[in-house]
Amino acid sequence: MGVDSMLRGTMRVNELGHLEIGGRDCVDLVKEFGTPLYVMDETLIRENCKRYKNAFAQSYPTETRVCYAGKAFLTLAMCRLIEEEGLHLDVASGGELFTALQAKFPSERIYMHGNFKTDEELTIAVRHKIGRIVVDCMEELERLNSIAEKNGAVADIMLRLTPGVEAHTHEYIRTGQIDTKFGFHIENGVALEAVKKALSLKHLRLHGFHCHIGSQIFEIEPYRIAIEQMFSFAEIVRSETGFVMRELNLGGGLGVRYTPEDDPPTIETFVASICETVREIASRFGFDPPILAVEPGRSIVGEAGTTLYTIGVVKEIPKVRTYVSVDGGMSDNPRPALYGARYFAVIANKASQEPNKIVTVAGKHCESDILIRDIPLADPQPGDILAVFTTGAYHYSMASNYNRFPRPAVVFVKDGKAKLVVRRETYDELLRCDHKLD
Secondary structure, three states: OOHHHHOOOOOEEOOOOOEEEOOEEHHHHHHHHOOOEEEEEHHHHHHHHHHHHHHHHHHOOOOEEEEEEOOOOOOHHHHHHHHHOOOEEEEOOHHHHHHHHHOOOOHHHEEEOOOOOOHHHHHHHHHOOOOEEEEOOHHHHHHHHHHHHHOOOOEEEEEEEEOOOOOOOOHHHEOOOOOOOOOEEOOOOHHHHHHHHHHHOOOEEEEEEEOOOEOOEOOOHHHHHHHHHHHHHHHHHHHHHOOOOOEEEOOOOEOOOOOOOOOOOOHHHHHHHHHHHHHHHHHHOOOOOOEEEEOOOHHHHOOOEEEEEEEEEEEEEOOOEEEEEEOOOOOOOOHHHHHOOOOOEEEHHHOOOOOOEEEEEEOOOOOOOEEEEEEEEOOOOOOOEEEEEOOOOOOOOOOOOHHHOOOOEEEEEEOOEEEEEEOOOOHHHHOOOOOOOO
């Protein structure tokens, strides 16, 4: 399996043998915008949004909400796109909430997460009447009730529960197991105590429950187990308090293809499976199907993103390894260092050529900074353009100024046009928060 198996959306190899995205030759994009460069296939993003909405419409009889997980990739332009596609938006910080509000995203379609939301963040959320605040701990219930009271409001909330489900993914992105900083644990009775507390507070309105079991998940079974746990808990709550769960949010987590070997379920398979499971288990426990929400991020934007680099140095160590150094690295993609994440790439200006050399792609930071180990490329030379696939999620959003690198630009490409949605930082902007020297 090679480059053809990784082409997604509007990607193709054009008549010049170059990689093309959204009708734009990657070589031309580099000439116009420089490197490193995040390229987002706008058509593919919109198609993925529609696939989620259509799949739910076909599989579930009650209201559904597809809440795009902004932590994957969020800009003003992305907020606008998500609004236009009719999705809700999940934010996880004051900065993400601020971005959404500045983009004039409808506040009633915003869900807010976080294991520690500050008073300032909660106040902004309450004053803008966002759709749901997903409460994560007992102390937050008290603070939020007080903030809502001071603002003459009633905050609409869900409780994040920890169902005790371990998805088979990297330990750093598992969130549903017992040992986690997130949510109210079901097993130890804290979740039931939180429900009773929430129902007793006059300035909170409880709508239902939320869980999230992890990210980059390829298996459906962990979701089935989590859904069973959520309804089992909802039955206990109904019996103990009379509260009936009207909304169920199953979080995100569907995986994507980073390499040709990856084989995640399709959006349609994922949605159909969880909808069928929710309907079945709701009926078994005597519940009407609740309003059902999911929070996809990676599966909407991950494969729509490609990062372009310029190769600067090719260093061959005889009988050991050949290093290909590019003009970016861990400041624009920290995931290999954080998770051991694996990627696939192609020389964009030689996309039609067969790869003939096994190399290791290295970044230029003052670290080992390895982006891809032992990948076949087509005769990499200084000045060539390296295209790394599936970099739409958690790349721009996790980019840093390590080694005082300016953050890259982001472009949306569609129908032969490229739209700059985030311009490249300048060296001067690296100093914008530094106090001037006397």
